[in-house]
Amino acid sequence: xxxxxQAYGAGTRPFTAGGQTAASSTTTAERxxxxxxxxxxxxxxxxxxxxxxxxxxxxxxxxxxxLLSVAIxxxxxxxxxxxxTILDSMGVFADIDRTVGxxxxxxxxxxxxxxxxxxxGRVISLATxxxxxDVFLLTALATLGSFLYNVCSQLVGGVQMTLTDD
Numbered sequence: 001x002x003x004x005x006q007a008y009g010a011g012t013r014p015f016t017a018g019g020q021t022a023a024s025s026t027t028t029a030e031r032x033x034x035x036x037x038x039x040x041x042x043x044x045x046x047x048x049x050x051x052x053x054x055x056x057x058x059x060x061x062x063x064x065x066x067l068l069s070v071a072i073x074x075x076x077x078x079x080x081x082x083x084x085t086i087l088d089s090m091g092v093f094a095d096i097d098r099t100v101g102x103x104x105x106x107x108x109x110x111x112x113x114x115x116x117x118x119x120x121g122r123v124i125s126l127a128t129x130x131x132x133x134d135v136f137l138l139t140a141l142a143t144l145g146s147f148l149y150n151v152c153s154q155l156v157g158g159v160q161m162t163l164t165d166d
Contacts, residue, residue, distance in 0.1 A: 048165075049162070053153070056150060069135045073131030077128055081127070
């Protein structure tokens with residue numbers, strides 16, 4: 001079993017407030033000898049640190065919020081394209097078109113075509129517009145949320161968390 005001097009780095013120099021190393025006032029020869037029977041065992045296991053998240057940088061939150069909202073927008077457009085393809089391959093749009101044609105009848109002389117309203121191009125265009133609006137709104141909301149968190153953390157002290165080193 002090693003002594004506490006070996007476990008905690010007896011040969012290292014301590015840091016001062018300016019960041020420079022300070023010379024040790026004692027050498028290893030001048031240090032008192034540690035008996036092995038009286039030495040306390042070095043604690044093993046995870047270290048725990050209690051931290052407080054007092055401030056969040058709004059600029060970094062805006063950048064992260066923008067990237068995440070772009071990813072969500074792309075996923076939304078892909079989701080709409082896949083969903084439209086699945087519904088079209090199942091024949092849902094053809095069944096709806098046939099049902100509407102039966103209900104309206106052919107007495108009016110005009111034909112109703114559902115694909116004029118929910119065609120693939122129109123649906124993807126609408127999904128893209130919604131995704132772009134989503135990018136702007138989510139980025140703005142994330143940035144606003146960081147400002148609100150900073151104001152609230154000044155009032156109540158922030159979020160306290162405990163981090164462990166597993």
